Amino acid sequence: MRTVALAAGVSIKTVSNVINDYPHIREDTRQRVLEVIETLGYQPNLSARGLRSGRTGAISLVIPDLRNVYFAELADSVMAAAAKRGLVVMIEQSGGDRERELEILRGPRMRMVDGILYSVLALGQEDADLVDVPTPVVLLGERIFGGPTDHVTMKNVEAARAATEHMLATGRRRILAFGAHENEVIGSAGLRLRGFRQAFDSAGLHHDDALVVDVGNWHRGDGAEAMRAVLASGVAFDAVVAFNDAIALGAMRVMQEAGLRIPDDVAVIGFDNIEETRYSLPTLSTIDPGREEIAETAVRLLMERITGSEERIAPREIEVDFRVIQRESSTVTVL
Amino acid sequence: MRTVALAAGVSIKTVSNVINDYPHIREDTRQRVLEVIETLGYQPNLSARGLRSGRTGAISLVIPDLRNVYFAELADSVMAAAAKRGLVVMIEQSGGDRERELEILRGPRMRMVDGILYSVLALGQEDADLVDVPTPVVLLGERIFGGPTDHVTMKNVEAARAATEHMLATGRRRILAFGAHENEVIGSAGLRLRGFRQAFDSAGLHHDDALVVDVGNWHRGDGAEAMRAVLASGVAFDAVVAFNDAIALGAMRVMQEAGLRIPDDVAVIGFDNIEETRYSLPTLSTIDPGREEIAETAVRLLMERITGSEERIAPREIEVDFRVIQRESSTVTVL
DNA sequence: CTGAAAGCGCTAACAA
DNA sequence: TTGTTAGCGCTTTCAG
Numbered sequence A, B: 001m002r003t004v005a006l007a008a009g010v011s012i013k014t015v016s017n018v019i020n021d022y023p024h025i026r027e028d029t030r031q032r033v034l035e036v037i038e039t040l041g042y043q044p045n046l047s048a049r050g051l052r053s054g055r056t057g058a059i060s061l062v063i064p065d066l067r068n069v070y071f072a073e074l075a076d077s078v079m080a081a082a083a084k085r086g087l088v089v090m091i092e093q094s095g096g097d098r099e100r101e102l103e104i105l106r107g108p109r110m111r112m113v114d115g116i117l118y119s120v121l122a123l124g125q126e127d128a129d130l131v132d133v134p135t136p137v138v139l140l141g142e143r144i145f146g147g148p149t150d151h152v153t154m155k156n157v158e159a160a161r162a163a164t165e166h167m168l169a170t171g172r173r174r175i176l177a178f179g180a181h182e183n184e185v186i187g188s189a190g191l192r193l194r195g196f197r198q199a200f201d202s203a204g205l206h207h208d209d210a211l212v213v214d215v216g217n218w219h220r221g222d223g224a225e226a227m228r229a230v231l232a233s234g235v236a237f238d239a240v241v242a243f244n245d246a247i248a249l250g251a252m253r254v255m256q257e258a259g260l261r262i263p264d265d266v267a268v269i270g271f272d273n274i275e276e277t278r279y280s281l282p283t284l285s286t287i288d289p290g291r292e293e294i295a296e297t298a299v300r301l302l303m304e305r306i307t308g309s310e311e312r313i314a315p316r317e318i319e320v321d322f323r324v325i326q327r328e329s330s331t332v333t334v335l
Numbered sequence C: 001c002t003g004a005a006a007g008c009g010c011t012a013a014c015a016a
Numbered sequence D: 001t002t003g004t005t006a007g008c009g010c011t012t013t014c015a016g
Helices: A003-010 A014-019 A029-040 A046-053 A071-085 A097-105 A110-111 A125-131 A156-169 A188-202 A222-232 A246-257 A291-307 B004-008 B012-019 B027-040 B044-051 B068-082 B098-106 B108-112 B125-131 B156-167 B188-202 B220-233 B244-256 B291-307
Strands: A060-065 A088-093 A116-121 A137-140 A150-154 A177-179 A213-214 A237-242 A268-271 A286-287 A316-321 A324-327 B058-064 B088-093 B115-119 B137-140 B148-153 B175-180 B212-214 B239-242 B268-269 B285-287 B317-320 B324-325
Touching: A003 A014, A003 A029, A014 A029, A029 A088, A060 A071, A060 A097, A060 A110, A060 B012, A071 A116, A071 A291, A071 B324, A088 A110, A088 B068, A088 B088, A088 B175, A097 A110, A110 B044, A116 A291, A137 A291, A150 B156, A156 A177, A156 A188, A156 A237, A156 A268, A156 A286, A156 A324, A156 B088, A156 B115, A177 A188, A177 A222, A188 B137, A213 A222, A222 A246, A222 B012, A237 A246, A246 B115, A246 B239, A291 B137, A291 B148, B004 B027, B004 B125, B004 B148, B012 B027, B027 B125, B044 B239, B058 B098, B058 B108, B068 B088, B068 B115, B068 B244, B068 B291, B088 B108, B098 B108, B098 B125, B115 B291, B148 B156, B156 B175, B156 B188, B156 B268, B156 B285, B156 B324, B175 B188, B175 B220, B175 B244, B212 B220, B220 B244, B220 B285, B239 B244, B291 B317
Parallel strands: A060 A088, A060 A116, A116 A137, A137 A150, A150 A316, A177 A213, A177 A237, A237 A268, B058 B088, B058 B115, B115 B137, B137 B148, B148 B317, B175 B212, B175 B239, B239 B268
Antiparallel strands: A286 A324, B285 B324
16 A cells, blocks of 8 residues: 555555545546556555454355355345445354354454354254344344344244235145244244244134154254154145245155155145255245345344444334245146 | 563563473572463563564465365365464465465465465466566466466376276266366466376277367366356267266256166266265265375475475475265266 | 554645 | 555564
8 A cells, every 4th residue: 555655656645545436636636646556466465454444345144054045145135235335244153053053253353253043953942032233233033033133034923823824725725834842932933933924814724733743853854754753644735834945845855755746645835945946856835934034134134233323222122014925836737 | 471471470582481382490480470470461572473483374275266165175174284383374365366376375365374375276387487576485276387386286187087997996987077277287277187098098998089078167167167068069978977976966867857776877987076076976086185185284284384384395296195085976886 | 472562555634 | 536555463484
């Protein structure tokens, strides 16, 4: 920078002003400085800037696992939203492990970023206070509500209810609630099960508890395994509301192997609208959780906290809209 | 840090020594300092450290697209390898666009990291010199060989040959080379086609050029589309060697819709061993490219360049071993 | 084994 | 509109 100043015949400060688009600079001075920067190939040292200004231009995205397509797609959307604002994204994987989720939040790495998008699986409502760290945090997901930070999530209850009503509308009655977590009230599984039940209740129908299926980890293999157990148990069903796409796809595979036709014998709907649902055989009906809007909103809220003129604004809870996407797996069979 | 030094009754330098595990410190001094750090909740300022030491502890991973499962899994492996060395990873997506790939490399963001893992799709051999930037770079992928930087890749030719030989061994002869790029010599498509042809040549068999199928982008949808065209053309075939898993899966779907049985009518093998291949129906035979080893090796080489005692070592070309993974899609049908 | 002092490259406050 | 100066928090000589 000193070299640039020298070569352009101005002071260091002027160079700084040019770089930062400080408004009051004579046009020819600016041009001269820009030229010199170009010819010398000068690039600002981000560490120094970070040290001085207290801002690094990076945010962190903490997620359980990139190999999980939902989170890879979320990361993609977050990076797009961040790039629009000139931010880079550092991704940290927690593996959905509680200790690791906390460790990451407290770790020195988080000092390298201006803010944190924090998508947790293991932390729960009782950990709300632990999320209160000096760095701005925007929480994602369904594990903690009413915590000390901004929170962006989807309308889980309503979405699950809509998915279930979609199944009821096609005439199905023996519907699996596929992906429950026993005793969970809050969290994706708990909320989605609640929405599922609401659909039955308000239709004045009874739902057989034998049709509530626990699936531990919501990976494809878990869905496959759980479906095998269901088939082995001999319980009768004509539809599946799966609480995410991965387990829906795993379950579909097992049903097809067992000779069940989808949607003729069993209709299926998932959750997340991952890309693969458009290409599976049959294509999978699902809930679009508004991933891009979630990412965009989360980054926006985080930026507001970072630039922080509104220091004392209360934590905000934002619920993004969803859409029911009907595909082959829940088509009404025309006879 | 000053506060810590004060509270512990030592100098700033001593605190720094403790933090950096400088060897010659009396044990009780170290303990005292560590205690104070703990109680005060001190955390070092990474920007300042970066400014002073010239190292930030971050590396960048430049990839085309996280939504592409192969790259998401690669990113996962890279992050694991980086975490082992205390590094954090910044991911940049290029979209496989040439301008963007170059822009990223030259951008100010790259000043925030100690090194770059650079996985390009659009850049080609003729761009080799452009990759020669001051920051250490390790190149991934098949677009540039013999460039100015270290390079880690898989044995593409050999792997494609092995995949094809696997098909030949199961008695197939009308084998589609699925995913070619016309006129490409280097690059994944070119190399894999070369390996494909080698298998035929050394078996003394002729391969019908009508069975070489161009697929532009190697996304699932492209594979589906290309397979539709093949079926419409009426050309006969009994096996598919697809140059990646995504197009293999897309093609499988189309074949199944068309009533072809896999592997009975058509055997299929892909490339990449993405997780989904273990769960598709049927499960997909594939080439395991040694993703973890690629990531581990790439990070190791990069670290060597960063710590850089071996400044003048010549660029290294490393080819990682692959494995043929046989699954349902290429099982020999027992009659 | 520990302390003092310099300076990494930048921006903010103030002065001219 | 531009220049001068101080200092962000740390590591690194160099002395003790």
